[in-house]
Amino acid sequence: MATTPSIKRTVAFAPSPGTVEAAALDAPSSATAAKLSREPADRRFVRAVMIDLAGRSPLEVEWTAANGKPRGEWVHMVARSIAAAESFYEEELFYFLLIDNFRPSTDAFIEIPQMLVEHKISTREMLRQIVSSQFFNSRNPGNDTFVTVVLEQLLGFTVQKEPAVLDAGKRMYDGYTANFLGKSGSSQADLVRIAVEHLSLESCFLSRRFTSIFVDDPPKKRLAADAARLRADPLAWSEIVAGWINSQAYDERLAKPRPKSDRVFVRSLYADLFGRVPDYQEFRRCRNALLALSDSRPLRSVLIKLMLDSDAADALAAAAVDRNGYVRERFLQFLGREPTQGESSAFVRELGDGANPKLLLRALLTHSEYQSY
Amino acid sequence: MGQRNFDPVTRRGFLKAGAAIAGAAALQGPLLGALGPTSSSKTKRVLLVLFAGGVRSKDTIGTPANVPNLMRLAEKGIVLPNCRSANLGHYGASLSILTGVPEYMGIRENSRGYNPTIFEYVRKELTLPASGAWLSANNGSQGVNFAYGLNRQWGAPYGANVIDGDGIFNQEFREVIGQFGTPRADSASDADAMARLRGAIEQKGDGKAVNDEATAARVEKYIVDELTKSETASLTGPGAGDAKALRIAGNILQIFKPTLTCVSLTNADVAHGSYNAYVDVIKRNDQELGRILDAVQQDAGLRDSTSVFVVPEFGRDKNLNQRNGLDHGDGSEELNRVACVAWGPDFKSGKTITTDCDTIDLCPTICRMLGVEAPLARGKILPRLLG
Numbered sequence: 033m034a035t036t037p038s039i040k041r042t043v044a045f046a047p048s049p050g051t052v053e054a055a056a057l058d059a060p061s062s063a064t065a066a067k068l069s070r071e072p073a074d075r076r077f078v079r080a081v082m083i084d085l086a087g088r089s090p091l092e093v094e095w096t097a098a099n100g101k102p103r104g105e106w107v108h109m110v111a112r113s114i115a116a117a118e119s120f121y122e123e124e125l126f127y128f129l130l131i132d133n134f135r136p137s138t139d140a141f142i143e144i145p146q147m148l149v150e151h152k153i154s155t156r157e158m159l160r161q162i163v164s165s166q167f168f169n170s171r172n173p174g175n176d177t178f179v180t181v182v183l184e185q186l187l188g189f190t191v192q193k194e195p196a197v198l199d200a201g202k203r204m205y206d207g208y209t210a211n212f213l214g215k216s217g218s219s220q221a222d223l224v225r226i227a228v229e230h231l232s233l234e235s236c237f238l239s240r241r242f243t244s245i246f247v248d249d250p251p252k253k254r255l256a257a258d259a260a261r262l263r264a265d266p267l268a269w270s271e272i273v274a275g276w277i278n279s280q281a282y283d284e285r286l287a288k289p290r291p292k293s294d295r296v297f298v299r300s301l302y303a304d305l306f307g308r309v310p311d312y313q314e315f316r317r318c319r320n321a322l323l324a325l326s327d328s329r330p331l332r333s334v335l336i337k338l339m340l341d342s343d344a345a346d347a348l349a350a351a352a353v354d355r356n357g358y359v360r361e362r363f364l365q366f367l368g369r370e371p372t373q374g375e376s377s378a379f380v381r382e383l384g385d386g387a388n389p390k391l392l393l394r395a396l397l398t399h400s401e402y403q404s405y
Numbered sequence: 406m407g408q409r410n411f412d413p414v415t416r417r418g419f420l421k422a423g424a425a426i427a428g429a430a431a432l433q434g435p436l437l438g439a440l441g442p443t444s445s446s447k448t449k450r451v452l453l454v455l456f457a458g459g460v461r462s463k464d465t466i467g468t469p470a471n472v473p474n475l476m477r478l479a480e481k482g483i484v485l486p487n488c489r490s491a492n493l494g495h496y497g498a499s500l501s502i503l504t505g506v507p508e509y510m511g512i513r514e515n516s517r518g519y520n521p522t523i524f525e526y527v528r529k530e531l532t533l534p535a536s537g538a539w540l541s542a543n544n545g546s547q548g549v550n551f552a553y554g555l556n557r558q559w560g561a562p563y564g565a566n567v568i569d570g571d572g573i574f575n576q577e578f579r580e581v582i583g584q585f586g587t588p589r590a591d592s593a594s595d596a597d598a599m600a601r602l603r604g605a606i607e608q609k610g611d612g613k614a615v616n617d618e619a620t621a622a623r624v625e626k627y628i629v630d631e632l633t634k635s636e637t638a639s640l641t642g643p644g645a646g647d648a649k650a651l652r653i654a655g656n657i658l659q660i661f662k663p664t665l666t667c668v669s670l671t672n673a674d675v676a677h678g679s680y681n682a683y684v685d686v687i688k689r690n691d692q693e694l695g696r697i698l699d700a701v702q703q704d705a706g707l708r709d710s711t712s713v714f715v716v717p718e719f720g721r722d723k724n725l726n727q728r729n730g731l732d733h734g735d736g737s738e739e740l741n742r743v744a745c746v747a748w749g750p751d752f753k754s755g756k757t758i759t760t761d762c763d764t765i766d767l768c769p770t771i772c773r774m775l776g777v778e779a780p781l782a783r784g785k786i787l788p789r790l791l792g
C-alpha cells in the first residue's frame with residue numbers, strides 16, 4: 033500500500049525575500065496586446081503560463097489556440113478554462129492533503145471544476161465545501177487537529193501564538209458555546225462557517241496562490257486590494273490571477289526559472305511525450321513515488337526512461353529527415369529556447385552517427401534545465 | 406535469514422538485559438566524558454536505526470526471544486537502558502534524535518524543524534556528497550522532512566538522501582512499470598552517447614539540488630536495480646513498510662557505503678490496536694536488522710569500520726488498553742525511557758551503562774565519533790562507550 037506523500041509545503045515561519053515590486057505588479061506587461069507566435073520568447077511564455085495555470089506543459093491543440101491571439105486576451109482565456117479550473121481544484125485538495133483515500137469522491141466535488149468555469153461556485157464556497165466535507169474531517173480527526181488545520185491552512189494563523197483562539201475553537205468543535213474569532217457558535221459547523229467568513233480567508237488564499245507563481249510574497253498593499261476585491265466579488269479569482277500574469281512582474285519572474293514540482297513534472301511529461309494529460313490514477317502513482325524521495329530527480333529520470341522506452345513515445349522519436357529542424361524543435365518544446373550552435377552541432381552529429389532519437393529526448397528531459405520552467 | 410556472523414543469544418545476555426531494565430547500577434558515572442580522540446577512531450561510518458513507532462524496552466531487550474539479533478548486537482556492544490525520550494509524539498521524538506534538540510512537534514506536523522539534523526552536520530563538516538548521508542524512512546508524509554532543517558547555515562545543500570521505500574517499491578509503482586515495460590539497462594554505446602549529449606547541453610543546474618549530477622546518476626541506477634533485481638517491492642504483510650526501510654538501508658549501506666545511514670521505522674505503532682501485532686512487527690524488524698548485520702559482517706569495506714546504534718523514539722504505556730493494545734501517554738517509565746543498543750569497532754563489549762542519558766545525546770555523540778561537531782545540539786556526548 034502506498035503511503036501518503038508529503039505536501040512539501042512552505043512552512044509559515046520560513047521567511048520569504050518579498051522581492052516582487054508593487055509597481056511592477058501593478059503595471060501591465062508591455063506585450064499584453066502583442067499577438068502570440070511560435071517564436072521562442074512566446075513559446076516560453078505560453079509554456080510557463082500553462083504550467084502556472086494548468087499545472088502542465090501545453091498540448092498541441094493549446095499551442096495552436098494560442099498562436100495569433102493577443103497575449104493578454106489569451107491569458108484571460110486560459111485562466112477561465114476548464115484545464116485551469118481542474119488544476120486549481122487539485123492543487124487546493126493537495127494543499128489540504130486531501131489525496132489518496134482522503135480525496136473527495138462524491139459527485140458534488142467532482143463537479144466543482146466545471147462549476148468554477150461556469151461561475152456557479154465561488155472560491156470561498158469551494159473552500160467552505162472542502163473544509164466541511166467528510167473527507168477533510170477524516171483527514172483531520174479530533175478537535176485539536178481540526179481546529180489547528182483550519183486556523184493554519186485556511187486562515188494563515190500561527191496557532192502557537194493564538195492559544196486562546198485554538199482553545200475556543202476546540203470547545204466549539206466539541207459542541208460547547210464559545211466565542212471563536214469574535215463570533216459565537218456551538219458546533220463544528222459553526223466553527224467552519226465562522227472561519228470561512230473571517231477576513232483572513234481571502235488574504236491567506238491569495239497569498240499562497242501568489243507565492244506559488246512568483247515564489248516571493250505579494251506586496252502588502254496589492255494583497256490587501258486583491259483580497260478586498262475577492263471578498264466583494266467571490267467569483268473574481270480568474271480575473272485576479274490573469275492580472276498577475278499580465279503584469280511586468282510576471283515578465284520579470286520568467287527570467288528566473290523555478291523548479292517544477294513533482295505534480296507539474298509528471299503532468300508535463302505526459303503532455304510533452306504523449307500529447308495528453310495523465311488520468312488521475314496514472315498521475316497519482318507517479319507523484320506518490322516521487323514524493324517518497326527528498327531529491328526526486330533520480331526517480332524522475334527513471335520515469336523518463338520508462339516512458340521513452342515504451343512504444344507510446346515512438347511517434348515523437350520518429351527518424352527525422354531534417355535533423356537540424358528536429359533538434360531545434362525538441363529544444364524549443366522541452367527547454368523553451370533555441371539550441372546554441374554547439375548544442376545543435378552535438379545533437380545533430382549524434383543523430384548522424386546513428387543514435388536513437390530517444391537518446392536525444394532523454395538527454396533533454398533528464399537534464400536539470402527541464403526540471404525548471 | 407542468516408545469523409551466522411553473530412553469536413547466538415546467551416543466558417548471560419538475557420540476564421544482563423534483564424538486570425539493566427531492573428536498573429542495576431552496573432556502571433554509574435558522570436554524564437560528561439570524552440569519547441576519546443576521534444583521530445584514532447576505527448568508526449568511519451554509522452548506521453542509526455530509529456527502532457521507532459513506540460517500542461518498550463521490556464518487549465525488546467527485556468524479552469530476548471523477540472529480538473535475537475538485537476541481543477546479538479548487545480552482546481558484542483553496549484546497552485544504555487535508561488535513555489529518556491524527548492517528546493511523546495512520533496514525529497517530534499524521532500526528529501529530536503536526529504537534531505539533538507527536544508523538538509516540540511505535533512504528531513501530525515508536516516513541516517521541517519528549525520534545527521540542523523545530524524545529516525547536515527556530518528555532510529557539511531566532512532564535505533560529503535549527498536550519497537554520504539542517507540535516511541531510509543517509513544514515515545510517509547513526514548519522512549522527507551527529516552532530510553534537513555530550516556537553519557540557513559546548513560539546510561538543503563547538506564541534507565540527506567531520503568528514500569521512503571514503501572512509497573516507491575510497492576504494487577502501485579509496479580503498475581506504472583507494467584504500463585510502460587521494465588526499465589532496460591543502457592548498452593555501453595548508448596551510455597556513452599547519453600553522456601556526450603548531456604555534456605553538450607550548455608546551461609547547467611542551479612546547484613541547489615540535494616544530489617550533484619554524478620550522484621543522481623548513481624541513485625538512478627540504484628532505483629532501477631531495486632525495482633528490477635531485488636525483492637524489496639515484493640515484501641508485503643504487517644510491518645512491510647518497516648521491513649522495506651530496513652532492506653533498503655542494508656542495500657544502500659553496501660552500495661554507497663555512506664558515512665551516515667539512518668533508518669526510521671514506524672509500524673510498531675500498530676500496538677494501539679493489538680499487542681500481538683506489535684510484537685510481530687518487532688520480531689520482523691529484528692529479522693531485517695539481522696540481515697543488515699550479516700551484510701556488514703560479510704563486507705570487508707564495512708566490517709571493521711561500521712558502528713550501529715539502535716534506539717526507539719519512545720516506549721509505550723505500562724498497561725494494555727481496552728483493545729488489548731498499548732497506547733503511549735501514561736507518563737510511565739516504560740513510556741519515557743528506552744534502551745539504546747550500540748555496537749562497533751570502537752565500543753566496549755558486553756557492557757550495560759545504566760547512567761541516565763537522553764535520546765537527544767545520540768546526535769552529538771555520533772557526530773563526535775565521526776569527527777564532527779553538532780553546535781546547536783543540546784544533547785550531551787555519551788560517556789564511556791569506547792573500549
